[in-house]
Amino acid sequence: MAIPQGTPPRVLTIAGSDSGGGAGIQADLKTMLALGTHGMSVLTAVTAQNSLGVQGVWELPADAVRAQFRAVVDDIGVAAVKTGMLATAELVETVAALLGPLGVPVVVDPVGVSKHGDPLLATDALDAVRTRLLPVATVATPNLPEVAQLTGVTVRDEDDLRRAAEAVLAHGPRWALVKGGHLPGDATDLLTDGTTEHWLRAPRLDNRHTHGTGCTYASAIAARLAVGDEVPEAVAAAKEYVTGAIRAGFPLGAGIGPVHHGHALAPRPR
Ligand SMILES: Nc1ncnc2c1ncn2[C@@H]1O[C@H](COP(=O)(O)OP(=O)(O)O)[C@@H](O)[C@H]1O
Numbered sequence: 001m002a003i004p005q006g007t008p009p010r011v012l013t014i015a016g017s018d019s020g021g022g023a024g025i026q027a028d029l030k031t032m033l034a035l036g037t038h039g040m041s042v043l044t045a046v047t048a049q050n051s052l053g054v055q056g057v058w059e060l061p062a063d064a065v066r067a068q069f070r071a072v073v074d075d076i077g078v079a080a081v082k083t084g085m086l087a088t089a090e091l092v093e094t095v096a097a098l099l100g101p102l103g104v105p106v107v108v109d110p111v112g113v114s115k116h117g118d119p120l121l122a123t124d125a126l127d128a129v130r131t132r133l134l135p136v137a138t139v140a141t142p143n144l145p146e147v148a149q150l151t152g153v154t155v156r157d158e159d160d161l162r163r164a165a166e167a168v169l170a171h172g173p174r175w176a177l178v179k180g181g182h183l184p185g186d187a188t189d190l191l192t193d194g195t196t197e198h199w200l201r202a203p204r205l206d207n208r209h210t211h212g213t214g215c216t217y218a219s220a221i222a223a224r225l226a227v228g229d230e231v232p233e234a235v236a237a238a239k240e241y242v243t244g245a246i247r248a249g250f251p252l253g254a255g256i257g258p259v260h261h262g263h264a265l266a267p268r269p270r
C-alpha cells in the first residue's frame with residue numbers, strides 16, 4: 001500500500017486501558033503523538049485505575065481483540081507495534097498469533113503488575129509470554145520484577161543485568177532491554193542482541209510521580225522504530241524522552257501521579 005506524503009508513521013498499541021490516563025493505552029497514544037506518529041489501539045482489557053491503584057479489571061473477549069487488530073491492519077496498516085497489558089493466557093496467545101506473520105517491528109513490554117502491586121497478568125499466562133510472545137518480539141522490555149518472574153534471574157547490580165538480558169534473549173526476542181529503574185543509584189538499562197551491548201544511563205530523578213514509565217518507554221521505542229530508526233537509535237531516543245517525562249512528572253490524585261507525556265511539546269499552563 002502506498003503511503004501518501006504527509007501521513008505520519010502509523011504505530012499500534014495492543015494494551016489495557018488506564019482510566020487515570022497515566023499508563024496503558026492512554027500513555028501509549030500520548031507518547032506516540034508526542035513523537036510525531038499516528039497512534040492506534042487494540043484494547044485488551046479495561047481497568048478502573050487511579051493514582052492509588054487498580055480497583056477493577058475486565059478483559060475483552062479474544063474475538064474483540066482479533067477484530068480490532070484486523071480493522072486497523074487491513075485498512076490502515078502499521079509500521080510498528082507495541083504490546084502492554086495482555087491480562088490472560090488466551091489473550092497472550094491470540095496477540096502472538098496475530099503478530100507472528102505481520103512483518104513489522106514489535107516491542108513487547110511484558111507487563112506483570114502495576115506500580116502499586118496490582119496484578120495485570122494472570123500467573124498462568126507467564127508460560128505463554130515465554131513461549132509464544134517473546135519469540136515474536138523485536139525488542140522485549142521487562143523491568144526487574146518481570147525479569148525475575150519470566151527467567152528466575154534476580155538483579156542486584158549491573159553484572160546481573162547482563163545475566164538477566166541473556167536469559168530473556170534465550171526465549172527468542174531479537175533484542176532484550178532490561179530496565180534497571182527498580183535498582184538504587186542511576187537509572188541504568190541494558191540493551192543487547194547477544195553480540196552488542198548498549199548501556200543507557202540517566203541520573204535517578206527524585207520524583208515519585210512515575211506512573212506509566214514502562215508503557216511510555218516501550219511506546220516511544222515503537223514510535224521511533226516506525227519513523228525508521230534502528231533498534232539502538234530508537235531506544236536511545238526513547239530513553240531521552242522517558243527521562244524528560246519523569247523529570248516533568250506531576251502530582252495527580254492522592255497517590256502516584258503520571259509522567260508528563262507532553263513535556264517536550266508545550267510549556268505547562270500556570
Ligand atoms: N526515578 C527515576 N529516574 C530516572 N529514570 C527512571 C526512574 N525510574 C525509572 N526510570 C527509568 O524509566 C524507564 C522505565 O523503567 P521502569 O520504571 O523500571 O519500568 P516499569 O514502569 O516497567 O517498572 C527506564 O529507563 C528506567 O531506567
Ligand SMILES: Cc1ncc(COP(=O)(O)O)c(N)n1
Pocket residue numbers: 015016017018023024025047049084085111113114115116120210211212213214215
Ligand atoms: C492498563 C495498564 N497497563 C500497564 C500498567 C503498568 O504501568 P505502571 O507500571 O506504571 O503501573 C498499568 N498500571 N495499567
